[in-house]
Structures are given as structure tokens and as C-alpha cells.
Amino acid sequence: MCGTCGCGDDDHITYHKPNEENQEHSHLHHHGPVAHTHFHRHDDYQLSLHQHQGHSHDHSHDHEHTHDHPHDHTHDHTHLTTTQTVQIQRNILSKNELEAARNRGYFDALKVVALNLVSSPGSGKTSILERTITEKGRELNCFVIEGDQQTMNDAQRIEKAGAPVIQINTGNGCHLDAIMIGKALRQLNMSTNSTLFIENVGNLVCPALFDLGESKRVVIISVTEGEDKPAKYPNMFETSHLCLINKVDLLPYLDFDMEKFLNIAKTVNPMLQFIPISAKTGEGFDQWYAWISQQGVE
């Protein structure tokens, strides 16, 4: 389903490996008779809702001749319809959750540690991944799924760092969902005992709602953002397992109050773990690698 205009197909979503970017689009555009809705509203919209006020349409007329029925028959069918309440009590995200469970099974079978990296734009997700792949790419057997609205830029950076990568461009979509991840996994050909980093679309709101089947969710905040981010976007911090606090090399130049940040974040999620890091200097990365290795053991 396309979350952009609401049409039933994934028309706007593309899946590319970096070396495929100049080729023809490999995804299918379905413009078949799929019911779809668009947000456009015609000026004459109101006209279509006109009512007959002050007059009625009388459609009765008399029959001035009679018909003889040479045989008897009865019309015993009735045009009564019945009404019924269907109690379904269904979670609206159940389709996504079903696909997420499928992805989770795939990860379990291949012994893959899948990490869903979420943050606001510009917190340094891609830089963290670049350093991680450069330093531990071989050891962790890294694979990457990149999610952005547009461009192959991140996928190119990741490929340069040395990990197999699929770029999902969501068009105007604001998050990745489990169905997109399932499709990307089919192209990624992951090996056993590997690590998958899913770099979600930079957005602290919608991605919180969509389980991708990941083993753990990692929220990244940079110290150039306000320390009240967890209070402003509690859903994301509440559903995450680890919080990477990036750009700590800038702390001496900023007013970021680490103590205050940790207190606010713990109020939203007392189970959240924290690792202060710097993708620029490499500070804290040993702790980050240790945390990733720990996930495979569980």
C-alpha cells in the first residue's frame, strides 16, 4: 500500500542496489483497476451533494389497463435485507505485524541480528554506519537497508564503506514498513550469522508505529539537538532498546545538559540503555560493538 497518495500500489517506492541506479527501473508500475483514492477535490464537489429542497419527485402513475393472468403464481420472495454487526476487534496494523513476524522468522533462521536505526534527520545515522562497516564490517558481516524519501546518496556511502546495501526510496512516504523490508530482503541475499542495519527514514514520529521484525530498535540522538527530544517524541524513545548519543566531540561547545537528557529519557523508558559516541572521533564505538555482539548471544 502506498502511504503517499493512498493508492493501492507501491508505485512510488523503489528498491535499488547502488550499481543499478542508472538502469531502467526494475520495479513494476501497476496502473490496473485497483481502487485508489486521491486527495484532490474538485471545485464542483459541493454541487454533487445538492439536495432537492422544497419539492419532491413523484414517480407514481396509473395503469389504465388490466392484465389477466391465466395461471396462478405467487411472488413469495421478499426484498428485505438484514443488517448485521461484525465484531472483528482487529488491530489496524495487523497486516504490518504479520509481515514483521515473517521477517523475524527469516532473521531467526539465518541467525541475523537486525537493528532498526531511527532518529531525526541529520543525527549521524549514516556516519555511524560508515565507521561501523569500515572498522567491523568483516567481523559483523554487515548488510544494510537504507530508507530515504529520495536519492541513492546514503547507499553509495555505505557501498563505498564496503557493505552490501539496498536503497529503498519511499517517495513521499515517511517511514519504512515490514512489507518494504520483506521485498528488500529478497534482493539482499543475506548470509547466515550476519548483522543487518536498517536505516529508517529520518523521522521520530511515524517509524515508531511500524515493527519491521527487527531484533532491537536503536534510537540515535545528537547532542546538537535539544535534551528534551525524548519528551517531545516519547513514542520513539519508549519503543527503543538502545540510545546512541552521537557527536559527543561537540559537547565542549554546546549547552547540551547530558544529565537532564538522561533523566528525561529514563522517565519515558526506564529500560533504555545509553552509549555516548562520536562518529567523527570513534569515541564510544568499542561499547557499541560490544552491545551488537551481545545481541547475537541472546
Added chain:
Amino acid sequence: MHELSIAIQIAEIITEEAAKAEALTVTKVILEIGSLSGIEADAIELAVPEAFRNTICENAAVEYHYIKARAVCESCCNEFDPIDHYKICPFCNSLYTSFLKGKELNIKSFDIVKP
């Protein structure tokens, strides 16, 4: 904007289930939306009629049941009304609390007309 994706999911689920029940039309839909579900009331109420257009739900009356958050403290077992996602126990100040209600994002039921 994810409310539109959610609204489309609602239309898809009901369309599938209504077909199974051999419905002619859907006359009423009841949705349950928790205050912590990540759904904004204004946005979902705008998106649902758009998503229902040209579907079997087009003429359905939609009832939105908004559910207030409720939490319980795992330390002292008292129940309380949390303020948004802040669920510090007001009785013992514990952070180890969990939500009982407020995360709902459900289609509760829908009414259909059958031949």
C-alpha cells in the same frame, strides 16, 4: 501524515472482511484509538472519509472511540492516569510502570447490510 496510511489499512481490512461476510454495503464502523497510539484525532478524522471513498465503506457512519491512557505501577500495584508517556507512579514515584490502556488502534466492529 501516517494517519492516511492507517486510514487506508482500515478501508482494506473492512473491504476484505465485508466481502467474506457477503455484505452489500457497510453502514457503520467503530474505531478504537488510544491516546498513546500515535494517532491524531483531527488527522484520522480527515483521512478516513478520503480513504473510504469508492469503497464498500463509502457511506458508512464512523464512530471514533478515543481511549484515555491508564497505567499500573509494578512496585506498589496502584493504578493511575499517566500524563502522555510519562508514567511515573504518583503514589511511590517508581518508573517501573506499564500501560493498561491507551495503545489501542483497532477496528472494533462494523455494521453491514446483507441480502
